[in-house]
Amino acid sequence: MTYCGDRKQLKIAIIGAGPAGxxxxxxxxxxxFIQWDLYEKRSNLSEIGGGFTLQPQTWRILEHNGVAKDLCAQDYYRSAEGLVEQRRNGRTGELLIEKCNPEDVPASRHSCRLARAKLQRAMMNSVDESHIYLSKRLVDFEHLPDNRVRILIEDGTIDDVDLLIAADGIRSLIRKTCFPQHTLRFNGQFVYRTIVSQDEASKIEGIPWAPVFWKHVSGLYVFTCPLGDNDFEVTARIRRPAGHQEPVSWGRPVDLEGVLPEYDDFCPPVREILRLAARGDTQEFALHSGPRLDHVVHHGNIAFIGDASHALLGNFGSGAGFALEDVFALTRVIQWAWMRGKQLVDALSLFDSIRSPHYGRLYQTIDKFANIKAALRTEGLLINDEIAERVRRISLASESWMFYYDIDKAVEKVLQDTNATNAGSETAETPQRAISSEGNCLGQLDQTVTDTREPYGMGFSV
Ligand SMILES: Cc1cc2nc3c(=O)[nH]c(=O)nc-3n(C[C@H](O)[C@H](O)[C@H](O)COP(=O)(O)OP(=O)(O)OC[C@H]3O[C@@H](n4cnc5c(N)ncnc54)[C@H](O)[C@@H]3O)c2cc1C
Structure with missing residues (x-):
């Protein structure tokens, strides 16, 4: 077993304190058996970014990791009728489509919308902050001859670790370094996000108390939705040609007033709520995306999770859920490998085999949508017809498997298959005896670690 060597614990560095980290x-x-430290470049953990949807699969994991208990009903908005979202014609206000939670999803996992800061606060309740280091920007890393990775922090801090976990977001330095051929591209869209008060929003006639996309053509839309407490979200998206330089704004404060004329063609309630938002604090996000990585691991000692592993750009509104699925899969296979005296590279290879195909399917779905939109643009429909047709075709083509995905079952299947393959090729040794035979690992294994192979829904405990 090379990955523990004669060290007492597996040493891990996490880069980034978003939902993934x-x-x-x-x-x-x-x-x-793990010693971990988290390095975050920002000087505090205050959150940017407005509202956030928690989809059923995200709730599933939040229940598992214990964070759900720190989110109370007033923290978020959830439709009492099980509504997921409405899509309306932004010019006329006409309701085009409504999506509801499937009947077999328990009400406690129905999708809901909350301010990002609330999710982060709930997560922080479960984190041991003594291992989180702020104002620590990773600037470089190198592979050491003994299979470890040396990370270099801007202030001169050096840490040698067995595993580097890249949770450094969509503009991941680690991804850029490991996969230099992978590039991010500005996709021509800006998003403006503002949180206003529910008291003010409720005075505007014609704004439904629900998650609503007010659609126009060419990617132009406004999204309105109550959040928890007294918050109400107003998000506006716009397509703009890039200037000479690619925009780099991410959560930059901006005066929404200057953007309002672009929404003159929207119906009165939308224009009014945008005027309300223009009196608040708006942040601008220039959206970048990039192709799928073939692998979400590198060199047997780096794992990519969350936005660092896929530049999907907020598509599906479930990035936090995807990030937490990555976390579940990664930590589970590490535990599995440790229990069986396997090597870290084995664990990472299993992680890759679980998550890479998942992201492959998500990218395929996005390609399908892009083709539908491109075809529509060539048909020369009248604006209202194009809006309605776009919503209809996207809805017909839409897939929702990702919102009900059971990561625990996916991981268990891979582990069971691997166990079965190993059982065929190894002597019939029990897992526990296999660990015993690894000598230097046994003494390090805390006896409270149990080899739980049931899905966590049935009682995961470590
Ligand atoms: C417009 C928009 C709307 C979205 N809506 C939703 C939604 O409704 N629901 C949802 O689930 N998701 C949504 N997402 C996606 C969601 O924001 C991301 O998927 C999620 O934040 C990913 O988490 P993460 O931890 O991977 O990355 P991040 O949240 O980006 O965190 C990365 C962290 O790494 C730190 N970092 C970066 N580089 C370094 C470095 N060199 N050294 C140290 N630290 C570093 C950053 O400061 C940051 O704290 C949306 C995204 C966008 C853009």
Whole structure:
């Protein structure tokens, strides 16, 4: 077993304290054979970015990692009728389509919308902050001859670790370094996000108390939705040709007033709520995306999770859920490998085999939507017809499997298949005896670690 060597613990560095990094910190803290530290470049953990949808599959994981208990009903907005979202014609207000939660999804996992800061606060309740280091920007890393990775922080801090977890977001430095051929591209769209008060929003006639996309053509839309407490979200998206330089804004404060004329063709309630938003604090996000990575691991000692592993750009409105699924899969296979005296590279290879195809399917779905939109643009329909047709065709082509995905079952299947393959090729040794035979690992294994192979829904405990 080379990955523990004669060291007492598996040493891990997590880069980034977004949902992916914090989720990892929560899970790794449950594994007594792991020593972890998290490095975050920002000087505080205050959140940017407005509202956030928690989809059923995200709730599933939040229940598992214990964060759900720190989110109370007033923290978020959830439709009492099980409504997921409405799509309306932004010019006329006409309701085009309504999506509801499937009947077999328990009400406690129905999708809901909340301010990002609320999710982060709930996650922080479960994190051991003594291992989180702020104002620590990763600037470089190198592979050491003994299979470890040396990370270099801007302030001169150096840390040698067995595993580097890249949770450094869509503009991941680690991804850029490991996969230099992978590039991010500005996709021509800006998003403006503002949180206003529910008291003010409720005075505007014609704004439904629901998640509503007010659609126009060419990617132009406004999204309105109550959040928890007294918050109400107003998000506007716009397509603009890039200037000479690619925009780099991400959460930049901006005066929404200057953008309002672009929405003159929208119906009165939308124009009014945008005027309300223009009196608040708006942040601008220039959207970038990039192709799929063939692999979400590198060199046997780096794992990519969350936005660092896929530049999907907020598509599906479930990035936090995807990030937490990555965390679940990664921590589970690490535990599995440790229990069986396997090597870290085996764990990462399993992680890759679970997550890479998942992202492959998501990218395929996005390609399908892009083709539909491109075809529509060539048909020369009248604006209202194009809006309605776009919503109809996207809805027909839409897939919702990702919102009800059971990561625990996917992981268990891969582990069971691997166990079965190993059982065929190894002597019939029990897992526990296999660990015993690894000598130097047995003494490090805390006896409270149990080899739980049931899905966590049935009682995962470490
Ligand atoms: C417009 C928009 C709307 C979205 N809506 C939703 C939604 O409704 N629901 C949803 O689930 N998701 C949504 N998402 C996606 C969601 O924001 C992301 O998928 C999610 O934040 C990914 O989490 P992460 O931890 O991977 O990355 P991030 O949240 O980006 O966190 C990365 C962290 O790494 C830190 N970091 C970066 N580089 C370094 C470095 N070199 N050294 C140290 N630290 C570093 C950053 O400061 C940051 O804290 C949306 C995204 C966009 C753009």
């Amino acid at each position: 914090l989720g990892t910190a929560i899970e790794l803290a449950k594994l007594p």
